[in-house]
Amino acid sequence: MDDDAKLYAIGEVARRTGLSVSAIRFYSDAGVVAPAAHTASGHRLYDVHAIARLEFVSTLRELDAGLEDVRSLLDGRVTLTDLATAHLARLEQHARRTRVRLAVLRTIVKQETEAGQVILMHKLVAMSDDERDRLIDEFWNEATEGVDGDDAFFAMLRSHRPVLPDDPSAEQLEAWIELGNLVRDGDFRRAVRDQLRETFATAGASVMLSAEMLGEFDRGGAILQDAHDAQLAGVPSDSPRAGEIATRYVEFLGRVSGDDDTPEFRRKVARDLVRVEELHRESIEEAATSPDPHTRYQSLVATINGTADEYASFMPYAWLRAAVDPSP
Template sequence: MDGGTLYSIGELARRTGLTIKTIRFYSDRGLVSPADRTPAGHRRYGPDAVARLALVRTLRDLGLGLDTVRRVLDRDLPLGRVAAEHAAALDAQIGILRLRRAVLLAAAGSGATFEEMERMHQLATLSEVERQRLIDDFLGSVFDGRPDRTGPAAAVRRSLTPELSDRPTEEQVTAWVELAELSLDPDFRAGMRRLVEDHVAGPPDGAAPAPPRPDVVAVTRDLVAAAVSSAVDPESPQAGLVVARLTAACARAVGHADDAGLRDWLSDRLTAAADPRWDRYGRLLARISGWPDPEPLAPAIDWAVRALGAGAAS
């Protein structure tokens, strides 16, 4: 087709896939101009109109407004700059839509009331500063205002702090909403505070002072994991050997002799840690922070408590 060929608006519509009405609208707005008119006043467009309309269609499909499209076509705005700015705007919109979808899915999955869904929405749309304030309030309650910034309490506090990325996935947003709701539960806060106090407090009565020690819950999980996975009966002689290793390890960790006092203290400590909400918090924390899901604590703790009780009774 040579450069002098002109197209009617109908021919232009067939070549571009746009409707005649749309082309006429774009033409009236100055996005594409007719090269000539017939004696009857019908518009005729040159070959460049095909490429121009293709670009208009692409930019409009990408969400650019007509004024911006015109300025790009007229070279008043560099296309690269417009594309970058629009991509950034779309990122923000995608983030908002992701938040909304996460809230709706969470509400649908939990059968939430209107008030509960509104609460979820508020938690999901908190700013970074507001999220940090909520977590600081939760951890401040859990750690009872402890000023320690370098010792055991500080290390535990850091390990319990979620870090939501600037561009979270829907799964991370959903996990954040659940964790935020859990952190606002007064009963959960009280239970967490007891766990923290047990971990950072001194050893059982009669124990020698010791340096910062491993968490006995983690020690228990590591030592009884094989017994749990092998379905060892916690009241069996084989379990007794595991308990002996466990109490010896905890005695070293807390600087206490392996006696009945330590066994009772350990059983109480593990019983306090058996709250299923602790596993839930750990799982949500991992998802928010992009870590692998942790192994649940409950099976190991339940097994150890039963084995300790069986040993004490024998």
């Protein structure tokens, strides 16, 4: 007999599909997969097409598709792509809710949270982008109030703010919960304000933190980024491209310090780059546990924005040092 015409008893269908007999009966009674025929005594018989249909239905159900969705697909009312798209959206929404719950629960465990704070945590994770921006603006308004400093520096501080992605990870949500709690805390706001006052009270702070100097730092940062990109691209440190970047960096530091591009100044720049690399490594290690309020703020923002790994891997210093001063 041709395989297409061969009929199988429900027990054999169960063995072939891995479904239980009761499940096969359920799909038959629900009108999802009807038997091809019945025996004289009323037992159901299935052909290979019905078996294939049952396996397909089983797969869809394992993917958590609803029975009505499956029926609509098999009846031709929706396409498989339409069904998958709608189901994927539901699963992604469920996954986001799960990540939110995980973040809140992890924070409760880590911080030994009191019952009253749980409501605040839920409000924090449910905030819109505009609400988060307002909270950060309120924080910086209070933290900078009464501080005699440069507006350009304050604008730079405000620009480094959390931007929670549409589909945040549990780690990003946990960081936002911690940051949201911190920036609402009056003691933290006062600590940041006191730190800013101490910073601007330091000798030379008004010059080093002026708009002109901040612009210079931006230009220096752009040169370091070029060095980082060249290093990642495999550009040798003794190549003409590396020499051009090194010269720009030395000239940038010379403008700041008033030094000319001499062999002695280059050796000093190379030595300083060793220390810069050490400070970079130390800042990565200390960021998560630093008692310094602004450092903790920056660390949490970097986690929320997904730039923490990028900062940790930013290490062009040895490459640039060799380009600036190729002598041992």
